[in-house]
Amino acid sequence: MLAPASGSTRSLMSRTALSRARLSFGRPLLILGHSLVLAACASTEHRPQVDAELAALREELSQVSSALNETRTELARRDESARAGDSALAEHVATLRTDIAALPAAMAALCPAAPALPVAADCKREVEVRTVSVGGDKLVVGELERIVIDPPGGTLVARIDTGADSSSLHAEELVEFERDGKRWVRFNVRLDDGVATIERPIRRVAKVRSQDEAEPRKRPVVQLRIRLGSLRQTIDFTLADRSHMDNEVLLGRNFLTDAALVDVGQQFLQTTPRKGAPDAGANGRTGER
The missing domain is CATH 1.20.5 (Single alpha-helices involved in coiled-coils or other helix-helix interfaces)
Known part of the structure; x- marks a missing residue:
C-alpha cells in the first residue's frame, strides 16, 4: 500500500x-x-x-x-x-x-306640304280629237303630208306641188320584163319602215329631164293607189330618180284636181291613214277615182 x-x-x-x-x-x-x-x-x-x-x-x-x-x-x-x-x-x-x-x-x-288634290270618283279616258281641214267638198292638205302606197301598205312623206302637172316617185333598181304579152316593171321604193319591191304594168313612157342632164330620159309611168287622210286615189306616177330631192314622192295636179286644196303654209294637216281604214272621203263619198 x-x-x-x-x-x-x-x-x-x-x-x-x-x-x-x-x-x-x-x-x-x-x-x-x-x-x-x-x-x-x-x-x-x-x-x-x-x-x-x-x-x-x-x-x-x-x-x-x-x-x-x-x-x-x-x-x-x-x-x-x-x-x-x-x-x-x-x-x-x-x-x-x-x-x-x-x-x-x-x-x-x-318645303310646305302640297295641298291634297281632289280625286275624281270616275276617271274617264281622254280621247284625242284632231280636226281635219275640209274646204267644201275638197280635203285641205299641207305642203307636206304622209301618204300610204297600197300595196304594199307602207308610208312615206310626199311633197304636194300645185305647179307640177304630174306626180313622180323615186324608184331604184328598175327592171323591165314581159308578162302575158304586156310590159311590166319591177322597182324598189324606200318606205318609212324599209324598202319594198313593187311590180306594176307600164302604162306609157314619159320623157324626164333632170337639172344636170341636157337630154331628157325615158322613164316608165305606172298606176299606184295611194291614201292621204280619208282620201284614196289611183293615179299615174312617173318612176324618176329623185335621190337629189328632199322628198321621194311628188304629188302634182293630177292628184289635186277635184280632190284637195293645198295650204302651202301648213304641213301634215291630215292624220296618217291606218291600214284597212275605210275609204270614205271627207264628204262621205269614196275618194277613189
Missing part, C-alpha cells in the same frame, strides 16, 4: 491542477478574441465595397422613384385630357341632337 502524501506534495499537486485549469479556460478566450480581431479586420477591409453598392442601390432607387413620379404625372395629365375630350364630345352630341330635333320644323318651313 502506498503511503499517504505529505503536505508539500499535496500543495504541489494543487498548484499543478490550478495551472492546468487556468490554461484550459484561457485558451478558448484567446481563440475567441483572436477571431474577433480578425473579423473586425475583415469587416474593415470590405466596407468601402459595401458602401459603393449601397450608394448605387440608392441612386437606382432614386431614379426609379423619379420615373414613377413622372409616370404618375403623365397619367394624371392624360386622364384630365380624356375627361376634357369626353366633355367636348358630349356637348357636340347634345348640339347634334338639338339640330336633328329642329330639322323637321326647318324642312316644313322650307
